[in-house]
Amino acid sequence: MIALVNRNLKVYFRDKASVFFSLLAVIIIFLVYLLFLGDVWAQNLPQVEGVRPMMDSWIMAGLLAVTSMTTVMGAFGTMVDDRSHKLMKDFSASPVSRAAIVAGYELASFLVGLLMSLLAFALAEVYIVMRGGALLAPAGMLAMVGLIVLSSLCNTAMISFVISFFSSQNAFGTASSILGTLVGFLTGIYLPIGMLPAAVQVVIKIFPLSHAALLMRQVMMAGPMEKVFAGAPPAMTQGFMDEMGVVFQLNGQNMSTPLSLLILIGSTALFYALATLRFSYKSR
């Protein structure tokens, strides 16, 4: 299985174009923010010092959540390719179990998601500091690494389930570009959750990945928000957090961090079980 993981990683990173395309959604979000979204939001907020670094942290948190999804999806593309090119035949004629073959793809995709997200996190911190923000405290960094691991796991499980339905490259390519676009909305990045209708808000709150974005925002924005909202009325702070998806409301109460973590871990377990079921059914 280690040989397979190794091979899948090599195949993914050797294809520069596919690495680029798996980052495309992230690059688009970043450019859109850089070019005009950032200005729009900054103008809507009171002109207090530190608004810009706070919003930078906000967008970067969302971006990181998306990065792990799109890169995991890109890495899983190898599996679809192998299936459509019948490459799977060669593995199947070797003394490795079907489960190990699937696990090889899953583990490789997880590692790709993890590596790329960690890299993106480092770049995000560089960007924030370059624009005059503060570097995240060590405790925050540790929390971010934990969240990145968790969101990569969750994405691996979800995409693994989705991928079990695809065996043609075309279908998967289309699906992944749609998902890549959709995920920007589903995690409340293109438009903050507060600007969306109630029904869509419910979908966002159910979507596991938006909880990863939520938790990352909480970690990355804690410092900057303290500065911006120093001395502001609590209602105003709460209003901002609701609007931007720094907290989610459930029955008029803030959803707790453990609940969000539980949703992430629970959906990872659920989708992993479903994917395993799908693959074992398929190999029969």
Next chain:
Amino acid sequence: MDKIIEVAGLKKAYGSVQAVRGLDFYVERGKLFAFLGPNGAGKSTTIDILCTLLKPDAGVVTVDGHRLGAEDSAIRASIGVVFQDHLLDPLLTVEENIRVRGGLYPASRGSLNEAVARAASTADVKDFLKRPYGKLSGGQKRRADIARALINTPKVLFLDEPTTGLDPQTRKSVWESIQALQRETGLTVFLTTHYMEEAAEADYVVVIDNGNIAARGTPSALKEEYASDLLRLVPADEAALLAVLDAAKVAYARVANQVVIKIPTTLQALPLLDAVKPYLSGFEVSNGTMDDAFIGITGKEIRE
């Protein structure tokens, strides 16, 4: 006799299409065994079953003493397969490809290095070991495929139409390497082909058509049995010639300007020739070929 592969009553259907309808055959250890048949005869289905990729509907198969269906993993460890399609990673180099696939077999890292070097030199891929597989020519790719199949020093090497789609010169050189490999290492080679000249050089041939075994034997036995020698006469005086043949009750066919007569052995052409000599402008005696045998067996020309 040491049988490395034994197949009895093998059946496989895809829905209502019967691909393989009850095959019985065996392969002797250390021999070059050819499975000959037109496209769609069931060759690839059979090879996929023997390589544990497809589950048969019925039948008993043992490969190197391991029972198919019960000891698939042991079978997979003791075989090497060259598939019809090129199944290595185009972006990785030949060496990386062989090494990665070698990692799928139980072996230590040190012996993997050795195995890679050995497979590379046996399959003669050393010259392009560091080049990406996707950039190789058809013949080089095929050699790399063979190197990959040899990585676990298999007991049986399966090759599914290894020379199909190669230009004649490359085809010849790949074919010669396969023969050399079998001769030098004593490896059992099981290959499917629809090229007569390849089947003619095998130790044993099974001809399959429509999922059934149509004939089997050594190439010379098959030729003996199914192909007849031919006598072609070019008449100078056609009417007189045919009159002589009719009088002697010799069956003949007329092809273009020739009169073709089937004869059991080439020597029997002599008395006939003596009889018709005055009316001839020329003649030709030819031995039966595998092509003739194949047509004799299946009643049709090979379908490309």
